[in-house]
Every structure is written in C-alpha cells, then in structure tokens.
Amino acid sequence: MAQRGIREYDGKRIIYQNWKDYFSDAFEYDFKSVLVTPETDFDKLPEQHPWLKTTPLVAKPDMLFGKRGKLGLVLYKINKPGDVTYEDAVKWIKQKMQEEVEINGVKGHLTHFLIEPFVPHKPEEEYYVAFSMGDDYDTVYMSAFGGIDVEENWDKVSEVKIPPTASDEEIEKLIKQNVPKEISDKETYADFVTRAFKMFRDLHFVYFEINPLVLVGRKAYLLDFVGKVDDTAAFVVGKKWGELEFPSGFGRDLTPEEKYIKELDEKSGSSLKLTILNPEGRIWTLVAGGGASVVYADTVADMGYVNELANYGEYSGNPTRTETREYVKTILDLMTRKKHPSGKPKILLIGGAIANFTDVAKTFDGIIDAFKEYAEKMRQVGVKIYVRRGGPNYEVGLKKIKQAAEELGLPIEVYGPELHMTDIVRKALEEEKAA
C-alpha cells in the first residue's frame, strides 16, 4: 500500500503536534478535538476535556468520507447554530451509531465521530487551502470561497504548481503571487499557506485540505480537514505522525481473515495480500506475483465468471514456507467452510508467472503443509486444484505438489511454463461448462 486516508482527528492531531516546528509564533492553533468510538465512555469524557461542558459543540462522523454537511451528518444546531450541548451531541451520536446509513452506495454503520467546539464566524471568513502531490509538481489550491460549496466555486480556486526542486524562497514567492484577489489579508493568508505547505511536504502527506480555514488575527481554526499520507514514509516521519491508524473506507471493514493476512504481510519482508470479493464464490485463487495475480483475476472475469470469483490476492518476494502455509491455510479455511449450494465442486487456481528468484519448491512445501491440514475438509466440500508455475526449482515443486495432492485424494492438474500462464483458468472453466 502507499497512499492512505487518515481520520480528520488524526490529521488535526498531527498538525497540532508539529505546529511549533512550522508555525512557530506566527499562528496559534488551539487543538480541541475529541474522537468518539463505540468504546468511548461518555460519562468520563468531560473529565478529560472540560470544554465539552462549557462550549457549544459540533459533531460529525470521522470515517474518511466527505460531503458530510450535504449528507446531513454534521450536528451544529438544535434550534439555531451554536446551541449544541454535550448532552445533545452524545444523544445524536448514539442515535447515529444505531442507524444503518448509505454513503456513496455503500451501506454500513457509523462508528467514529469527532466532537469539536462550535466556532462562530462569517461565511466570508471561510477560506480554502489544499495541497496535492502530482507526477511532476506539488499543487497548491487557494480560494477565498471555502466551505461546502468550494467545488461549485472551483473557478475561483487559484492553482499553483510547485516544482519539487523549488527553494524555500521560490515556494514563498509562488504562493504569494497567486493568492486569490478576493482574500483581504493576503499577507497573513500567504504566510499560513506557505508554512502549511512545508508541513504537507515534510510530513509526507500526499493530500492535505483545510476547508474551511478561518483566520482571525493570529488564530487559526481548522474547521474541517482531509488528509492522506504515504504510509511507506513511516520509517522517515512515523515519530512525527504519532500513533496513526489507517482505517479502511466506510463499509469496507476488513474481515478477520483479511486482517490476519495484512498483519502477516506487515511482519514479513515478502508480500502477502488478500481481498475477499465474494466468500460464496466457487473460484479461489492462490497466485504468486503482483502482476500475475491481476492477470488471473482478469481472465476469470473475461471468461464470464466474475460472480464466482471469491478472492483476489497474491504472495510474492520469496515468502518462507511458514508464511506461505499460513497464507494458504487462511484461503483453504474460507473455501471449505461450506459446500456450494449447487453441489458443484470449488476450483482452486494455484497460479503464477515464471518466478525470478522465489523458490517455487519452498513455497509449494508451504502449500502442501496447508493441504495436509485441510485435506479432509477439501474432500468434503469438493475442491479441484489447477496448478501452473515456473521459476527456480519449479520441477521439484510441481512434482511434490502433484504427489502430495494425489496421496491426499485431492484432484489436481499440474503444469509448468510450457503452458500459457492463464490457460489453467481456461481449462478449469471449460471443464466447468462441460459439466
């Protein structure tokens, strides 16, 4: 993975924790945000954050999706703006946690909310600023028309391209020259944007948006924040991020199996990936390589069986025998939980290109270990195995897997590089059609 969305709460927390390094004494930011989860004890919260009881509040979900205002998911008034008490917010959040909601066509439950003080301000004080990382430039987006209608007013947004090689002086100049004319205090705004840009760049954000941004003298209010970071930079700036969670998108919570493989992947020098597409599907893939795995999935879909495709995943980078065994067991476990209602056998595609340096025999040993543990279940559910693989030690690997499957009473067909890579998909599905 690389670019990961982060919660608004975490974004603001990171900004606050690094505020001094970038905004020093030029601006002040009073970080008052509370993240509420299903585990939160609402009775204890005000003890840690006394302002919850003394300030009018705003509450909103914090689960990566945007347009919360338009979805009616921002609580800022009961009768009139700025009259939300802590009790109101708690009641609203509890109620929202119960309801099933649909966001962008995905149904699910709201679990994470943000509570912040209500900041009274005039619409003309709502600025917009955002940064994104592109192929050749970083882009700065600036506008005097922040708030929920920024997209409608996109023609008023000033875009500045900042070359990665630009010096601090050049960055400052480029931003200053392009501050939109509608902004009254250009000097202050440009200063803020320049400092924020450096933070965006140094902390390996790939997207960074404050909308609206309210500047009152030296005080900055970040009313809404959207951010994405490059998680591969954790070894560079992880300390500055602090403890940072990368939630999956709304309604796309990882299954326990996906989570297990993700943890396995994070611990390993090799690559282990698993996405469950349709646990009821009959076609399961166990493919080596980031590229080959996609081609296998493409081919299944291309032959009209996308609805039967149960998973997408890959293992690569010479995983150990144990890692491979754990990976395969996870898939076999999912696959053999129940018979397909149609009574038809399930198909396991063990595929891959011709490996460069992955030891095929060794990874196949891991697969065989898993077969041994799941052979009985596999026989019960009915699993037909198709293998195609090449690379270091492939002859040994293919021989072993064939022998092992036959000894375990599992039907198997085994091919090497003499067969076109995805031909096992064709073979499997043609047999399927004939049946």
Added chain:
Amino acid sequence: MSRPDYLLFDRNTKAIFWNLNTNAIQRMLDYDYVVGRSPSIAAIVAPTSERSFEKFFYGTTEIIIPIYKSTKDAAKFHPEADVLLNFASFRTAYSVTLEAFEIPTIRTIIITAEGIPERFARDMRIKAKQLGKWIIGPATVGGIAPGAFRIANTGGTIENIIASKLHRPGSVGLVTRSGGLFNELSNIIARNADGVAEGIAIGGDRFPGSDFLDHMLRFEKNPQVKFMILLGEVGGEAEYKVVEAVKNGLITKPVIGWCIGTISKFFGGEVQFGHAGAKAGADRETADAKNRAMREVGIHVPNNFNELPHVIKGIYEMLRGEGKIQPVVEPEVPPIPEDLSKAIREGKVRKPTNFICTISDDRGEEATYCGVPISEVIEKNLSIADVIGLLWFKRKFPDWASGFIDMVIRVVADHGPAVAGAHNTKVTARAGKDLMSSLATGILTIGPRFGGAIDGAAKYFKMAYEKNMSPHEFVEYMKNVEKIPIPGIGHRVKSTKNPDKRVELLKNYARRNFPKIELLDYALEVEKVTTSKKENLILNVDGTIGVLLVDLFKAIGYSNEEVDKLIEAGAFNAFFVLGRSIGFIGHYLDEKRLDMPLYRHPTDDILYDVKRPEGI
C-alpha cells in the same frame, strides 16, 4: 567506452553492485559466462562489511571482486562502471541514489527496493532527468539486454534464461511494470517470436524513475528492435504518454499493448489489484480505457491476455514476411557448471567427507544435542550433567548418574587460590591478560601432578581389581613395579581421624544410589592397607571420583575395555577440567575486580645459585 545514447547496456557494460547480495551477483556472473562476456560486476559497495573483497565463480574459475565502503570510493577506482545496481533496502535506497547522482561516471541506477516513500521516488526521477541520468525502478527486478547485460535476478534461473532465449538478442523491445510478468512475457516472446532485444520492468510504484515511453523512445532508435511490447496496468497515465507518442509519430515501429487489471471495473475501483500504483483514480486510468486508447492509435491490442501470444506471433510473422526480421543464428551455449551444493542436494554427485560428527547437528530447523533439540533439553528440564551425558557419552544418564556427575562438578569447582592452576590463572590475569589466556594457563597446569589423579586412580585401581590383586599385592606392585605413589591415595592434612567431608558425601551418595560399587569397595580395602602405614594415606577426593566413575560407567553398561578407552581419552579428567574451569574463571574475575598490579615474585623467596660456566 562509448555506446549510442539509446543503449543503456552493452557487452562491455560494467556495474557497481550496492549490497553484498551474493546470490544476485553470482547469477549475473553466470549470465556473463553463458553469453561469453567478461564479468559485468566491477565492484561491490557494502558499508558495513568487514571484508575488502569477495570470491565468486566465473564459469569454473574463481574471481575476486573488491568491496568498498561507499559508492564514491567504488566509482573512483572503477570509472568504467556506469551502472549502479542499488540493492539497498527501502530505508537507504534513497540516500544511495542521491550519492550516485553526484558521481559523473554513473549514468544508470537500478533501484530494487519496494516501499520507498513516493515523494522520494518522484524527486529522484525529476533530479535524474535534470542530470541526464537514468533510473530504473524502484520496486523492480530490473531488466535485461539479452546477450549483453543482465540486471541481477532478471530472467530467473539460467535454465529459464536459455529457455526464454534471453541469452542472445531477438527483435522485441519489451516494457512491463511487473517483474514476474516480465519473465512470463519473455517466455511468450521466445515461443511466439524470436526473443527480446532489450527488456525493462519499470517497477510497480506510483512514481517509477523511468517510464514506458522513456524506454520505448530508446527502442525506437535502436535498430535491433523491430517491434515493441508494452504490458501496462490499471492506474496512472503512463500508457497515455505512449499513445500520444504513437499518435505524434515519435514511435513508428509496431507496438503491441495490453493493460492488465480489466477486472477492476467490476469492483468500482474499491479493490487494490496488484501493485501500489495500480489503482484507477479516474475512468481514464482504468485498464479498459487505456486498452481502448491504445487500440485507437493503431497499437495492436489483444482482446485479453490469453490472446496476447497470438498477436505477438502475428506481428512477428508479418515482419519476417516483409524481410524486416532475419532469422537468429543461435549461439552455442557453454555448459553451465553446477554448484556443488546444489548437485549434492539433487543427488547428482557424491564426495567423501573429511569430518565425521556423531554428537550434534546444526543443519535442521534447530540444533540438536545427540538428536535432542535444544528446546527439548530446556523443556524437559535436563541438567548440565544430562547435557554432558548427551554430548560426551551420547546417552541419557539415569538420574542417579546425572546426580553424581553434578556432585563431582560442584566438588571440584575450586580449591582456593594457592593450588598451582588457580595461582597461574591469577598471575596471568595480573599480567593484564584476557580471560582466555588466564583460563588457559590454569587449565594447562592440569596434569599428572595437579588434578590428574582422577584418571590415574581409575586406571590403577581398575587394573588391580580386574587382575584380582589383593590390596597388599596392589600396594606392593605400585611401589616395586610402577615405582610411583598410588594415584588418589594421600592427603596433605586429612587423615583417618580427620576425614575429608567431600569424600564422605561422595561415598554416601554412591552407597545409596549406585546399583554397584565394586571398585569403591576394593579401593577402601586398599585404603585400609595404606592408612595402616600412615594415617594420611587415605583415599582422597580424586581417588574416590576416579573409582566411582568406573563403577558408574560399568553400571550403565560399559564393558571393561570401553571404560579403559574412556580413561585413555581423558574423559574422566574432563570432569575435573570442566569443574575447575568454574573456579579459574572465578579467580580471573576476582583479579579483574581487584585490579591488582603485575605480580613479581620476591627475590628473597628464591635461592639464587648461579655459577658461571668455565671457558667463557
């Protein structure tokens, strides 16, 4: 050595390999040997390596490749190397690349690490372009210029390289993202056309250091390349640059293109298929959109991956028919010497061994003591005496025997600072020597007069008992025939009236726990004779241990001859050496703690009787 701009590698290319990755380096040298060129690795950079060179095979002969601490040093001594194979980890690959930017002789940098921060990857690419340098990667296996230069592991095993015709140039310029599919495509191209002229896997990250188009523009100029194959992926815009170049006439040679990831349309962009860069941010970035755009400008696009081989075959045969591609003359491939270890593993050769080991094995998942994994030794709570049983005598001692061995070690662990061995240890420690030297001087003192009595006692008592000598006869025999005091008899201060407590404990333990104590009983009869002459001629600690060890080994099944062999080998003395080492180490540590100065023996303690010889 000049080569046309459009070539990054030729048969003279030399590279610096950053990281002592012996497997990848050996694979490159095997390739060099197979294609009949000189070794392509000029130097290795390994900042933490203690060594200044490493040996590798080139064919059947061994060559030496120097190791440097920095790329700068390597480049200084090897200015002919214009390629840096940056095999540093994702943590260091960026700084290694920045260092290489400063070195004018380095033109091309290949970066293999996966997980380099995107901002670093992007900035590397931009800087490289400004400097006129090439980056291939990150997150790539690299690429290959068949017959000329192979990057590290590209192409896999030598057998696969030859099967995929990557050992000599064909007509196809190949670009892919994925390394695994690169290999697969090479195989398909060898089967359906005449092989690859040059192939590059640009890597799976969002910001590759060089793009499909960068390489395809080189291929366009390279007369060896007759047509090109582009294997793209869902996500990003890189394929559109190629589409534009074809449209604008920058690329005129036939191009076959296919973007993988057509499946993603079924999952609304929610699922990350494949590499980090492979996620469509917009409709334009989907595989279908890109395949469509390629097809529209005349790139040959199959309907699916399964059709790709047929399209390749079609274009190849067309160009053959037009006379644009000449048949390849297949070069002779020298036999590749096989590694001995591999051949042995596969049962192809055999070789007599020079050493035998029957007590331990470190080859499996876990090292074993005489077949018992070390973890089991701990889990079963085996004692040090049990471990001695396994490693010295290859058996599990019964508990009573282990208990005795444990007692022996505790009893002999130390005997004060004045005894010869401990004294020598202390003197050596005070001379400022290290643990090993001080301990060794102590141990080297052990011999017939100090500590060696265990062996001697065991030997002579056993002999006498087996020959049925009466205690009297034995005492006479030692006096008249061997002409030595009986080993294990006698003590400086202890006597029948003032018995040695340690001896009493050992004897009592044996009486209670040993199945038989024949030799001890015999020795005690002998003691009666000797003490009748002089009170302090008792069976001492060494003697007791010696005879009881004989009883012990007899009781656990050793024959008389086997016990003799143990004694001859010094096995009994070994208990003393092991136990007393505890004391010696204690004396050494004591000296270090006290920080005593060098010891010089006082002259008044020495009788000087030096006489000048005559005639000088």
